[in-house]
Amino acid sequence: MRSSNPVFSRRGFSRDNGYAGFNTAPQAGYAQGNPYAQNPYANNPYAQQDVQQGAPPQAPATTGRMTMDDVVLRSAMTLGTVAVGAALAWALLPVSSTSYGLAFGSAIVALVLALIQSFKRTPVPALILGYAAFEGVFLGVISEMYNSQWSGAPFQAVLGTMAVTGATLLVYKAGWIRVTARYARIGMAIAIAFVLVMAVNLLLVAFGVADNGGLRSFGPLGAIVGIIAILLGAFFLTLDFKQIEDGIAYGAPKNEAWLAAFGLTLTLVWIYVEMLRLVAIFSSND
Numbered sequence: 054m055r056s057s058n059p060v061f062s063r064r065g066f067s068r069d070n071g072y073a074g075f076n077t078a079p080q081a082g083y084a085q086g087n088p089y090a091q092n093p094y095a096n097n098p099y100a101q102q103d104v105q106q107g108a109p110p111q112a113p114a115t116t117g118r119m120t121m122d123d124v125v126l127r128s129a130m131t132l133g134t135v136a137v138g139a140a141l142a143w144a145l146l147p148v149s150s151t152s153y154g155l156a157f158g159s160a161i162v163a164l165v166l167a168l169i170q171s172f173k174r175t176p177v178p179a180l181i182l183g184y185a186a187f188e189g190v191f192l193g194v195i196s197e198m199y200n201s202q203w204s205g206a207p208f209q210a211v212l213g214t215m216a217v218t219g220a221t222l223l224v225y226k227a228g229w230i231r232v233t234a235r236y237a238r239i240g241m242a243i244a245i246a247f248v249l250v251m252a253v254n255l256l257l258v259a260f261g262v263a264d265n266g267g268l269r270s271f272g273p274l275g276a277i278v279g280i281i282a283i284l285l286g287a288f289f290l291t292l293d294f295k296q297i298e299d300g301i302a303y304g305a306p307k308n309e310a311w312l313a314a315f316g317l318t319l320t321l322v323w324i325y326v327e328m329l330r331l332v333a334i335f336s337s338n339d
Contacts (some may be wrong), residue, residue: 138189
């Protein structure tokens with residue numbers, strides 16, 4: 054199973070890469086029909102040392118492996134860079150056509166850096182932090198723009214993003230959502246359909262076929278689309294949580310924590326932007 058984030062689909066904690074598996078020890082009743090049940094490390098690439106020489110697979114080493122502390126630290130560094138970039142852009146770039154141009158340029162640079170990292174076989178911290186910095190500039194400008202029209206909207210969007218993230222983590226840890234291959238396939242099919250519909254809507258708006266933003270208007274339809282987008286963001290978070298947990302369980306290298314931080318940042322930026330639009334829509338209808 055692959056995650057929604059490009060970073061995980063290319064080189065992440067997926068079954069194809071050998072990270073997958075919730076527990077590293079065989080479970081009762083699981084051995085029947087499972088060739089790996091008696092050796093929980095047989096399908097783990099980090100445990101297969103000297104396989105070509107005929108040596109049996111060994112358990113993954115406890116040193117140099119990713120831990121939750123590593124993920125938390127890298128995520129704090131990445132999200133902190135986004136926050137600093139946003140704060141500087143807000144303070145130094147007053148709302149104007151120039152700041153809009155800089156925001157658009159920063160978004161393009163952030164997209165390019167994200168794509169480069171996504172196609173890398175290993176994480177490059179400079180690319181990830183560079184993406185975070187430019188994404189922060191973009192978020193700072195658009196947040197200031199929204200705040201100038203709907204006072205307090207960015208703060209409410211931050212609180213909303215935290216609430217969605219916390220609720221999703223709670224539901225995930227409680228086991229109310231099981232991240233299975235079927236769950237991921239259905240969710241990704243919905244996500245792809247959503248992105249395609251939004252792309253068509255953008256073209257219709259650009260050519261004047263759809264008025265007032267089309268599906269992304271600031272009316273009831275736009276609110277419904279925004280809620281769907283936030284629910285998709287929560288879906289992406291469950292995949293991220295699962296991939297991180299699997300990576301830790303299977304002893305992924307320590308530097309893979311940067312990929313986890315990158316994936317989480319992509320998802321949280323998605324949720325924040327959609328939450329910002331949703332707050333603006335509800336504020337406009339007051």
